[in-house]
Structure formats: C-alpha cells, structure tokens
Amino acid sequence: MSESSWIRHYAKLPVVLQNLACTLAGIKMRRTRHNRVFRDAMRFLDESQWWTAERQREYQDDQLRRTIRHAYETVPYYREVFEQRGLRPDDIRTADDLPKLPILEKQTVRDRFDDLQSRGWPTRRQVHLATGGTTGTCLHLIEDMDTAPWRWAVQWRHRRRFGVEFGRPFVVFASKGVVPLSNMNPPIWRRNLVMHQTYVSVHHMTKQNMPALVEYLQKRRLEYYAGFPSALYLLATHLLDDRASLGQPPKMVYTGSETLLPHQRSAIQQALGADVGDHYTPSEACAFISECEQHSYHVDTEYGVVELLPLDGGPVDLRRIVGTGFCNPAMPLIRYNTGDLATVSGGDCSCGRATPIVEKIDGRTDSYIVTPDGRQLGRLSTIFKRTPAIAEAQLVQDTLEHVTVKVVRSDTYTQEDDDRFREDLRRYLGDVILIDVEYLDQIPREDNGKFRQIVSKVFRDRYKEAENAGSNT
Numbered sequence: 001m002s003e004s005s006w007i008r009h010y011a012k013l014p015v016v017l018q019n020l021a022c023t024l025a026g027i028k029m030r031r032t033r034h035n036r037v038f039r040d041a042m043r044f045l046d047e048s049q050w051w052t053a054e055r056q057r058e059y060q061d062d063q064l065r066r067t068i069r070h071a072y073e074t075v076p077y078y079r080e081v082f083e084q085r086g087l088r089p090d091d092i093r094t095a096d097d098l099p100k101l102p103i104l105e106k107q108t109v110r111d112r113f114d115d116l117q118s119r120g121w122p123t124r125r126q127v128h129l130a131t132g133g134t135t136g137t138c139l140h141l142i143e144d145m146d147t148a149p150w151r152w153a154v155q156w157r158h159r160r161r162f163g164v165e166f167g168r169p170f171v172v173f174a175s176k177g178v179v180p181l182s183n184m185n186p187p188i189w190r191r192n193l194v195m196h197q198t199y200v201s202v203h204h205m206t207k208q209n210m211p212a213l214v215e216y217l218q219k220r221r222l223e224y225y226a227g228f229p230s231a232l233y234l235l236a237t238h239l240l241d242d243r244a245s246l247g248q249p250p251k252m253v254y255t256g257s258e259t260l261l262p263h264q265r266s267a268i269q270q271a272l273g274a275d276v277g278d279h280y281t282p283s284e285a286c287a288f289i290s291e292c293e294q295h296s297y298h299v300d301t302e303y304g305v306v307e308l309l310p311l312d313g314g315p316v317d318l319r320r321i322v323g324t325g326f327c328n329p330a331m332p333l334i335r336y337n338t339g340d341l342a343t344v345s346g347g348d349c350s351c352g353r354a355t356p357i358v359e360k361i362d363g364r365t366d367s368y369i370v371t372p373d374g375r376q377l378g379r380l381s382t383i384f385k386r387t388p389a390i391a392e393a394q395l396v397q398d399t400l401e402h403v404t405v406k407v408v409r410s411d412t413y414t415q416e417d418d419d420r421f422r423e424d425l426r427r428y429l430g431d432v433i434l435i436d437v438e439y440l441d442q443i444p445r446e447d448n449g450k451f452r453q454i455v456s457k458v459f460r461d462r463y464k465e466a467e468n469a470g471s472n473t
C-alpha cells in the first residue's frame with residue numbers, strides 16, 4: 001500500500017484505532033531510535049560533556065579527520081571539490097583547516113543529491129528522510145541507521161540535564177500528521193503507548209479546541225512537555241487569559257525546532273509553572289546546540305563542528321551557523337549552511353562545561369525586518385512586552401517600505417491594548433515604514449507546522465547577495 005493511501009485509510013479510522021496505529025508505529029520507532037547504539041551514546045555523552053577543552057578538541061579533530069577521509073574516499077562530490085582545489089584529506093587536520101573547503105548550500109544538496117551519497121553504503125543501513133525547511137521547501141537526505149540514535153542521545157542528554165529521566169510519560173506539541181486535518185474537532189491528540197508519548201497537533205490548536213486540550217492535560221498530569229515554542233506559547237496565553245492552571249505542573253518544558261523568543265519563554269514558565277530548556281537541532285544532522293542548567297547554549301561538540309561565521313553587512317555578534325556532522329557516514333555534510341543565525345558570546349559558563357557557548361539562537365536568516373535606514377530588526381519581544389493580550393503576531397515584509405502585521409487577539413484584548421500595540425510597533429519599525437495591521441482568528445503555519453514570526457523577502461534577498469559576493473567564507 002502506498003504512503004498516501006495509508007494516510008487516507010488512517011484518516012478514516014476511529015480515534016481508538018488511530019491510537020493503536022500510533023502505538024504500533026511506536027514499536028518500530030523505539031527500535032530505530034532507542035536501541036543499543038542510543039544507550040552506548042548516552043553513556044559516552046554523559047561523560048564527554050565534562051571533558052576539558054583540550055580533550056574535546058582532540059576528540060573533535062579526530063572525528064573530523066575520519067569524516068574528511070571517508071568523504072574524500074567514498075563521496076563523489078567531495079572527491080571533486082578536493083581535486084578542484086588541489087587538496088588531499090591530510091590538508092584538513094583540525095577544525096581551523098575547514099575554511100579551505102567551500103560552504104555547502106542547501107541548493108547544492110538538492111542539485112547533487114546522488115553525488116553527495118557515500119558510494120557503496122549498504123542499502124539496508126540507509127534511512128531516507130525529508131526535512132521540512134522553514135523556507136517551505138523540503139530537503140531530501142539519506143541517513144545511516146545509527147544517525148537517529150545519536151541524535152536522540154544528544155537530545156536526551158539535554159533533557160536529563162534538567163532532571164527528567166528517560167522513559168517518563170510526556171506530551172509533544174508538533175506537526176506529526178497523526179491528527180487528520182479532515183477533522184478539526186477534539187480530541188486533537190493521539191497516543192503512542194509504547195513510548196509514553198502523547199502528540200498534540202499544532203494545526204488543531206484553535207481557540208475552540210483549547211478548553212478540551214487543557215482539561216485533558218489537567219487530567220493526564222504528564223511529566224514533561226516538549227515541542228514548538230509557538231504552540232506551547234499558545235497554550236500558555238490561553239491559560240493566562242483564563243487565569244487557569246494545569247493543576248500539577250510538568251517537571252520541565254523543552255522547546256526546539258523554532259526560535260524561542262524571550263516573551264514566549266517567560267509566558268510558558270509563568271503559565272505552565274515549569275522551567276524551559278531550549279535546544280537547536282536542525283534535522284540535517286550537522287550542528288547541535290543545547291542549553292545547560294544555567295541556560296547557556298552549549299555547542300554539542302561530539303556531534304560535529306559548529307562554525308559561527310560573520311554575516312556580511314550584519315551586526316558583528318550575529319553569525320551564520322555552519323555545521324560539519326560526524327554522525328552520518330551515508331551522506332556526510334561538510335560545512336553545511338543551516339540558514340540559521342546565532343549571537344555569539346564571550347566567556348565561559350558557570351556550569352563547568354568547557355564546550356563553546358553562544359548567547360542565543362536567532363533563527364532563520366530571513367527572520368529580520370530590514371528598515372530603509374539600514375537597521376535589521378529581529379527581536380520582537382519589545383512589541384509584545386506591554387501587550388500580553390496579543391495571542392500571536394506575524395510581521396510580513398514584502399518591500400523595504402511596507403510591513404503587514406497579522407494579529408490574533410485574545411478575548412481580553414481592548415482598544416487600549418490596540419493603541420499601545422500600534423504605538424510600540426511604530427516605535428520598533430520607525431516612521432518610514434508603512435504598516436498595515438490585519439486581524440485574524442489564526443495565523444497559518446508553514447507546511448511543516450512551524451510558525452514564523454517574521455517573514456521578510458527583503459532580508460532574504462539582501463542576504464543572498466551578500467552570500468554570493470562573499471562565498472567560501
């Protein structure tokens with residue numbers, strides 16, 4: 001049966017059978033994610049996070065040399081790149097040598113998909129996956145069967161830093177497609193009993209469905225919550241508006257897949273009564289960055305080399321995240337441009353880990369409004385700080401002089417809120433940009449369920465120009 005006919009059949013099943021189907025899928029998922037490789041990696045990562053900086057570097061350079069040699073010997077694209085530049089694998093001995101190689105763009109991965117795969121890699125070890133890019137286009141990749149257990153081990157190290165133990169019941173707010181879009185009524189969750197997971201579909205988190213969701217969560221008392229920050233923020237604002245609580249708060253809330261903004265973090269903490277631990281985990285298996293107990297973002301150096309490269313014409317501390325992954329020999333990505341940005345920070349973290357830290361993850365390169373006077377605005381917290389009655393807002397910049405602001409108002413939104421919001425918006429964007437405000441019941445998500453706060457065509461075009469001018473940085 002083809003995948004699309006499976007989905008059609010699944011959508012027609014009663015909820016109880018959909019839960020059973022999710023549980024059956026969970027048996028396979030558990031085997032491929034949480035196997036012996038995962039357990040060994042967890043043990044290793046528990047220890048390696050406390051290594052000295054020198055030992056971390058040695059390990060990283062060792063893994064890098066192994067990855068480079070493997071790519072040179074078995075991946076046609078990399079053999080070609082090395083030959084064109086007159087390089088041999090021995091020319092890349094440490095992370096400092098990486099700039100000898102070009103940046104790998106997403107488009108090149110698409111164009112040279114076959115040539116980027118390791119020749120002769122056993123078919124039985126290959127896993128095909130499609131990542132949902134925030135640009136709305138999807139990227140196909142091949143992974144080795146051990147890549148996912150490694151990814152999950154790094155993610156679980158992050159979770160365990162905050163006292164949550166593996167295997168405890170949890171809820172994830174994401175876009176898994178397990179709640180069919182053909183029925184928008186509750187229940188908007190499905191269960192995978194073997195992995196103790198409850199999925200809540202972000203596509204179904206409408207105002208009408210929120211009371212049923214809250215009632216369900218109050219009853220279930222799940223140990224931790226995970227998912228897109230925009231979805232957890234929606235839940236938080238609903239609870240705050242209704243002056244309601246979850247009863248027994250979860251131990252921890254984990255966010256990822258989208259940029260966590262300061263106002264989202266504080267609303268989630270306040271409404272759900274739990275600390276928030278954020279992590280950056282692009283699906284291309286090349287660069288992971290996870291928060292520690294002190295809320296510093298540490299690079300997960302065992303997973304790959306993360307380069308933070310200056311953005312031409314951008315603020316000095318704002319950098320492009322470029323990753324070289326160690327955990328996917330089936331299709332190694334070397335100096336892959338994730339298309340995301342981070343703000344660098346100086347200094348060490350008081351937690352005692354010696355791995356590099358960044359101040360924060362800034363999200364997509366097109367997540368900035370460009371003003372005619374040359375500013376780049378990416379932090380929306382100033383707009384929301386004084387108006388919590390805004391449930392959601394999205395800024396769409398189509399030209400340098402024009403921004404459309406899409407707003408979802410909560411039930412408590414007043415004229416006074418509106419005046420204040422418009423005043424803050426004007427102060428934030430300046431007088432030279434024309435602002436249109438649209439009120440909506442819901443702001444549509446990307447196909448992959450993610451929410452983008454800023455969509456700027458202008459920033460994307462400028463960034464592309466700068467990228468072309470200064471390629472191979």
Ligand SMILES: [Zn+2]
Binds near residue numbers: 292296298349351
């Ligand atoms: Zn730390």
